[in-house]
Amino acid sequence: MDVVSDAVAAMRTGAPHSSRTRLHAPWGIRFEPQEGAGFHVILQGACWLLPVRGEPLPLGVGDVVFLPRELGHAIADAPTTPLRNATTRRLVDAASPAAGVGAGGAATVMLCGAYRLDQSRTHPLLAEMPDVVHLPARVGQHSSLRGAVDLLGRELTTEPLPGSAGVVPALLDVLLLYILRAWHDEQAEQATTGWGPALRDPAVTAALRAIHRAPAQPWTVQALATQAGLSRSAFAERFTATVGSPPLTYLTWWRMTTAARMLRDTDLLLRSVAERTGYASEYAFAKAFKREFGIAPGQYRNSSRSLPGDNANTG
Template sequence: MADIVGQIVAALRRGGVVYGRALLSAPWGIAFESRSIATIYVVIAGSYVLVPDGGQALHLAPGDVALLPSGAGHVVADTSGRPATTVRELFGADLEELSATDLVIEGDGPETVLVCGAYLLEPAPQHPFIASLPDVVHVTADQMRGTSLAAAVQLLTTEVDHAGRGTPAVVASLLDLLFTYTLRSWFLGRPDQLAGWAHALHDPAVGPALALLHDDPAKPWTVEALAHAVGVPRARFSRRFTSTTGHTPMEYLGIWRMTVAARLLREGQAPLRQIARKVGYDSEFAFARAFKRIVGQAPGRYRAMHHRDAVLHGDDS
């Protein structure tokens, strides 16, 4: 499961990582608008309240992790009902412009210390796994005790507190791990509530089939070949795959291929015919048609738009 989730996160992430430490003394409240930015909070000391737009308040204690995987709007504050101010109003810049910066709010009340991490997510194509997640994934310190997530939290905290040469690259890798481990801990903590993609990742036939598609999207897969590879009759496999993921095996293969292609288009200058071959298309025309159907734009236009945005925002990724 971890490999698949990690691959999805890596494929959807774009641009550099935003991270920093927040030293917040009450009273305080910070409002974040809904945007395609995955955000994760780790509580180092003190406590705070996180309120997703239209949702109920979550109380977080030292060692807890809160992940907002799809960028839902939310408020973080020292207590429920506290008036909130936007990041730009408080610090004079948007979130993605504050990387490696200590965010300080001075007050007379108790102090909360957070390590915050965020990175831009590519909204198209939207992966069905991300779409299936709740607005906030909350894992308590007790739930993660002795797990890989607890180790990743400690590594991230240490790296941010003792930043040096190479820290941005290290933090980027740790945030990917933290994203993946947080989801894994959250899923494993709910064995009786697994449904949809959570069930798919644990299913003894669907999980391995997903791993095969992710590891080699260029292979000319068929439903028969996947069913044979996981040792399940074709009809039963097709039903299980569709009921858990919400897509037929071939529909999902198309989505994953275009997710991989979108990342290749954003991050490099390889010719379209080369990218087409990497995701299983012999014909550049067939690839372009599939890409436009799933992503909503022709691949050349998609690449030009993202490269233009990267120049405008000074993205070095």
């Protein structure tokens, strides 16, 4: 099992979307907060990201900026340019990709997009990321990420290419995974704790994969330590230091997260959900679920299916 892919899948609540936009200075676009994550990739020219918290960030060609929790932000040709609201799913009202906007000034070409993610159940792998993740263009760095950007940019042309309806969502999924991989790789080089080092630690990764592969297994710390090839105490200390929680705490969190996804996305009986997440009875499962979420599993299922549709507006 792939822990990073699992983390994204557990949070996903809808399909991603993206657009390629050309803008001519002066221009400024404001994005409202949303239940998801957003990104911008600069293909030509330059611009500024204006986060709700923190200082304006200059962006140049090849830069990728990812907002793992979309608190609202703006992008503009300059920090002082007046802003217009992006009121639709794409930028068509704020900026026409065909004609551009502005007064004929310097051009900026961007890929902009959004992912629908359940921020109420953020996986720790994403939760530890800052509000703004800036991956500046560097020669020889993150070649896979650059390759995904190039492919996506070619697909998002004015005229849709044959098969684009299937290719673009797949490329957006790839782009998100490469962004996460790039940032956590950088963290692994700079820190000794956190998910970057955890994903680079073979022992911790072995335990995480075991949990993700078989959450219903009656795991103990000793059993997970055996998977990791360490003594019980050494494993527990290393796992807690990198992942940020003890092994069995993470196990319970992942079981409940998996259960929530099953309730939201399938029609499995509660008994089946309980069995697949390691609970001997529906009662024991319901008690644990309510302790974690504050409501009964049946209520959670009903409420999750009555949520409003896609209203993401980045990109």
